[in-house]
Every structure is written in C-alpha cells, then in structure tokens.
Amino acid sequence: MGVPSSAASYAAGQDLAPAALRSAGLLEQLTASGLEVHDDGDLPHQAWSPDRDHPLAQNAGQATMSVQQLADRLYPLLARGDIALVLGGNCTIALGVVAALRLLGAGTPGLLYVDRHYDINTPESTTDGALDWMGLAHALALPGCLDTLTGAFGQRSLLEAGQVAWLGVEPRIATQWERE
Numbered sequence: 001m002g003v004p005s006s007a008a009s010y011a012a013g014q015d016l017a018p019a020a021l022r023s024a025g026l027l028e029q030l031t032a033s034g035l036e037v038h039d040d041g042d043l044p045h046q047a048w049s050p051d052r053d054h055p056l057a058q059n060a061g062q063a064t065m066s067v068q069q070l071a072d073r074l075y076p077l078l079a080r081g082d083i084a085l086v087l088g089g090n091c092t093i094a095l096g097v098v099a100a101l102r103l104l105g106a107g108t109p110g111l112l113y114v115d116r117h118y119d120i121n122t123p124e125s126t127t128d129g130a131l132d133w134m135g136l137a138h139a140l141a142l143p144g145c146l147d148t149l150t151g152a153f154g155q156r157s158l159l160e161a162g163q164v165a166w167l168g169v170e171p172r173i174a175t176q177w178e179r180e
Helices: 014-023 026-032 060-079 093-103 135-139
Strands: 111-114 164-167
Touching: 014 026, 060 093, 093 111, 093 135
Parallel strands: 111 164
Antiparallel strands: none
16 A cells, blocks of 8 residues: 655655555565565555645644545555555654554554654654654654644554664764654
8 A cells, every 4th residue: 555645744755655666666576476465556645845834743634634544544454464565755654554553453563663763753843844753753642742643543642662663763863852
C-alpha cells in the first residue's frame, strides 16, 4: 500500500516515493523472491504546500487525515493475516501503521524505527514546522504535541517509550530537544 503524501514534510517530493519504488521494480523483486504480492494501491495523493497559518505545525489537518486513512485501509489487511509493506516517504506514516496494529488487539506492538533522526521534536522544539520531524513525538504523546494528531486514534498515546527502538540515528544531527 502506498502513502503518497508530503503534507507533513519540508517540501513536496516525498509524496513521489511510492511510485518511485514501484517504478524501480520493488514489487517484481518481491515476487521474484517467492512472495505472493498484492498491490493495494495508494491512498489519495497529498503534496506539501506552505501553511502560513500554522508555521510550527504545517498541514496538520492533511497529515492527520492521511494517517487515519492509512490505519483504516491497513487494519482489514492485517486482520485477515496479510503481511503489509507500506510505501511512503514521510515518517508520520508510522502513526497509521501502529494505530492499525493496535486495532488488532493482538498485544502491544513494538516499533523498530530506522531513520537518521529520532523524530521526537514538537512544534515547540523546532522552528521549521515539518511534522515529519515530529511523528514519533506524537505517537508517544510527548508534551507540546498537537492534540489533533495525538488524539487521532482515540487513545492519547499510541506507543510508550519502551516499545520503540531506534536504528541508524545520527545523534550529531538531532536537535537539542531530542538529545535531552
């Protein structure tokens, strides 16, 4: 399933990731490796644009809608036992994936977060307003996060800190807030 959204990004472009991965032959390579692959298509396309009314949390409404749509589309696939691969370029999609896993009621999910950044900034800790830097902060419901995004799935916190392991983070490029 693709999530062609850059609404929570720094600029347009990340929305092109699902199409680029398909074009590069990802699905064919998975099939060639012996996996049965069904492409469930893409969620609605969302391209970033400046949100001058909310400079510290740009396009929060679009980003929230995108992760809610992802959870709604992903849950039935997981409920029937499918293994899902979500193609996207924006880190906020982790919220939709974790929300769908929680809906299964199969226990507490864990998340291996492979990224160069921790993504635990909040609108109060950064000046660029890209929610892409803030995805895990909202999943963890850290102080200073947006109520609309942290409460998008009912339960205030999708994850607890002990459920997340980071891999590939480069602390030198983390914000002071993230390092603390």
